[in-house]
Amino acid sequence: QKEVEQNSGPLSVPEGAIASLNCTYSDRGSQSFFWYRQYSGKSPELIMSIYSNGDKEDGRFTAQLNKASQYVSLLIRDSQPSDSATYLCAVSLSSGSARQLTFGSGTQLTVLP
Amino acid sequence: DTGVSQDPRHKITKRGQNVTFRCDPISEHNRLYWYRQTLGQGPEFLTYFQNEAQLEKSRLLSDRFSAERPKGSFSTLEIQRTEQGDSAMYLCASSSRGSNQPQHFGDGTRLSIL
Numbered sequence: 001q002k003e004v005e006q007n008s009g010p011l012s013v014p015e016g017a018i019a020s021l022n023c024t025y026s027d028r029g030s031q032s033f034f035w036y037r038q039y040s041g042k043s044p045e046l047i048m049s050i051y052s053n054g055d056k057e058d059g060r061f062t063a064q065l066n067k068a069s070q071y072v073s074l075l076i077r078d079s080q081p082s083d084s085a086t087y088l089c090a091v092s093l094s095s096g097s098a099r100q101l102t103f104g105s106g107t108q109l110t111v112l113p
Numbered sequence: 114d115t116g117v118s119q120d121p122r123h124k125i126t127k128r129g130q131n132v133t134f135r136c137d138p139i140s141e142h143n144r145l146y147w148y149r150q151t152l153g154q155g156p157e158f159l160t161y162f163q164n165e166a167q168l169e170k171s172r173l174l175s176d177r178f179s180a181e182r183p184k185g186s187f188s189t190l191e192i193q194r195t196e197q198g199d200s201a202m203y204l205c206a207s208s209s210r211g212s213n214q215p216q217h218f219g220d221g222t223r224l225s226i227l
Contacts, residue, residue: 004155032213043204043218044156051213088155092213099144099208100169101216103155 003027004091006104014112019076021107023089026070032092033065033072034101037085044088048074079111115139117219119205125225126195133191134222138207145188146216147180148204149173156204162188192224200226 003026013019021035032051036044050056050063050072062075072091076083086106093102118137126132138145143164148156159178161169164185174180177196182188192199202223206216 008153034215036218043202043221046215046217049213049215090155099161099163100146100158100171101148101156102158105153105155 002104003093003102004089004104006087006089006107008105009108010110011107012110012112013079015079015081017079017111019079019083019109019111021074021076021087021089021109023072023074023091023104024070025072025089025091025093025102027091027093028067028070030067030070030091030093033063034090035061035063035072035074036088036090036103037083038088038106039085076109079109081111081113084110117205117207117217119203119219119222121222122220123223123225125227127227128195128197130195131191131193132195132224133189134203134205134224135187135189136205136219137187138205139209139217142207142209142217143185144208144210144214144216145182146206146208147188147190148206148218150202150204150221151200159190195224195226197226200224 035048038044048063064073089104090101145162147159150156162182202221204221206218208214208216
């Protein structure tokens with residue numbers, strides 16, 4: 001079992017719809033959770049961080065964390081073609097260094113005009 | 114722009130050659146990380162510095178790889194006797210002091226081994 005798992009996609013949604021991206025992790029003691037966006041050929045860009053159970057909203061983005069279910073998700077409202085990218089879930093695992101991030105393999109999102 | 118800076122952006126070299134990459138972190142960040150990313154995968158952790166001290170190294174970091182951060186500012190990652198499997202994007206990230214601080218990535222160095 002991978003430590004951080006994401007559906008690889010591709011996920012396609014029409015412009016204006018809600019895109020839902022999911023991530024599960026294996027270490028129950030994980031403390032910090034991040035979503036990065038990565039355009040093709042570019043480096044990961046931090047878009048959300050979440051540390052406690054519940055929802056965290058930032059503009060069109062909402063991160064949701066459920067530590068009991070070991071599940072973190074990202075919702076993108078009013079999706080735009082410019083949101084088309086690979087979204088990486090990253091977790092700071094308690095079993096490793098408190099500093100290193102473990103990434104999922106990413107979900108490729110395409111927003112169709 | 115005061116983001117993480119990496120140099121070079123691209124490196125093409127022949128198998129067996131040595132290569133060195135440089136990373137300049139965000140100026141107020143004391144933590145610096147190196148990751149490697151191959152096509153279709155998320156970044157994989159290689160090593161971590163807090164100031165000039167290298168505090169963590171992944172099992173992925175074979176003895177052909179060495180990283181330094183001599184003055185606690187910029188860092189270098191050297192790969193000796195490069196192999197085909199070393200072809201990847203090498204990413205540097207930095208973060209500030211404190212727990213749970215997010216890591217910010219540079220644009221990466223894409224290494225291609227001929």
